[in-house]
Amino acid sequence: xxxxxxxxxxxxxxxxxxxxxTDPATEAFVAHRNLLFTVAYEMLGxxxxxxxxxxxxxxxxxxxxxxxxxxRRAYLVRITTRQALSRLRTLGRRRESYxxxxxxxxxxxxPDVAEDVELADSVSMAMLLxxxxxxxxxxxxxxxxxxxxxEYDEIADAVDKTSAAVRQIAHxxxxxxxxxxxxGVVSAAETRDALDAFQRAVETGDLQRLLDILAxxxxxxxxxGGVKQAVPRPIVGADKVGRLLASGxxxxxxxxxxxxxxxxxxxxxxRISGEIDTVLTLRVDNGLITGLYAVRNPGKLSHMHRETxxxx
Numbered sequence: 220x221x222x223x224x225x226x227x228x229x230x231x232x233x234x235x236x237x238x239x240x241t242d243p244a245t246e247a248f249v250a251h252r253n254l255l256f257t258v259a260y261e262m263l264g265x266x267x268x269x270x271x272x273x274x275x276x277x278x279x280x281x282x283x284x285x286x287x288x289x290x291r292r293a294y295l296v297r298i299t300t301r302q303a304l305s306r307l308r309t310l311g312r313r314r315e316s317y318x319x320x321x322x323x324x325x326x327x328x329x330p331d332v333a334e335d336v337e338l339a340d341s342v343s344m345a346m347l348l349x350x351x352x353x354x355x356x357x358x359x360x361x362x363x364x365x366x367x368x369x370e371y372d373e374i375a376d377a378v379d380k381t382s383a384a385v386r387q388i389a390h391x392x393x394x395x396x397x398x399x400x401x402x403g404v405v406s407a408a409e410t411r412d413a414l415d416a417f418q419r420a421v422e423t424g425d426l427q428r429l430l431d432i433l434a435x436x437x438x439x440x441x442x443x444g445g446v447k448q449a450v451p452r453p454i455v456g457a458d459k460v461g462r463l464l465a466s467g468x469x470x471x472x473x474x475x476x477x478x479x480x481x482x483x484x485x486x487x488x489x490r491i492s493g494e495i496d497t498v499l500t501l502r503v504d505n506g507l508i509t510g511l512y513a514v515r516n517p518g519k520l521s522h523m524h525r526e527t528x529x530x531x
Contacts, residue, residue: 253529253530326481328480328481328529338483364385422476426465436455484501486501495524
């Protein structure tokens with residue numbers, strides 16, 4: 220029989236206490252689970268680490284006297300944020316020794332996530348990489364304020380700062396992100412059109428078609444984690460990226476390239492002999508592809524076999 224911990228943190232977990240009735244702590248946790256996962260994922264860029272944070276959150280939440288809790292959602296977000304901050308500082312040290320480029324862990328997301336434009340933008344690969352350039356506290360404050368619209372006092376409780384300090388941190392984080400974020404919100408239709416053109420060009424090995432859809436300063440990043448071969452450093456420029464892609468897929472036997480919704484954006488999944496080999500997400504600006512993010516590290520592909528529900 221599964222433990223209550225695994226029951227409450229899993230996706231299809233049982234939710235009943237002894238006697239067949241839902242206990243208040245479990246009920247509150249389950250009601251806000253998708254929100255808590257989204258908070259943790261946006262802070263960490265890793266679904267596996269976000270799941271661990273949810274387990275830690277549940278352990279602490281299950282020991283809380285609910286009679287002392289005024290706002291259960293805010294209390295759960297506070298626990299999750301503190302656990303994610305602690306893990307984020309540990310991950311920073313781990314990523315210093317990561318082999319090659321580090322990319323966020325891709326998620327197969329439901330179509331409805333893309334309908335929430337702000338949420339979709341916040342979980343895109345491009346934005347998650349921008350968030351990586353913030354300090355842990357800046358990232359927490361930015362995510363809680365700009366994505367989840369928490370009040371400054373609530374954020375202050377979560378990050379152990381004064382409300383005045385949080386306002387300053389939020390201003391600094393917004394300025395930092397504004398200077399580095401994608402140039403503007405791109406419609407899903409525009410991204411799909413670019414993805415379709417890109418897919419046809421890659422499948423046919425048509426270099427000219429690739430050059431037509433790639434921006435002159437396009438950047439390709441690959442994440443193999445030292446387990447799978449990937450470009451060891453960013454490749455910049457349409458000609459270099461185009462020639463690499465035009466010569467790549469045609470040499471692979473039993474390969475298939477299929478569209479999917481990844482991190483709320485159209486993407487491509489490369490399967491070899493039926494197994495997921497690479498998840499390729501795109502950044503599109505003004506109808507041209509400006510960023511390509513290829514995740515090949517097998518340890519980051521486990522959440523590509525089922526949809527992940529994200530919520531604000």
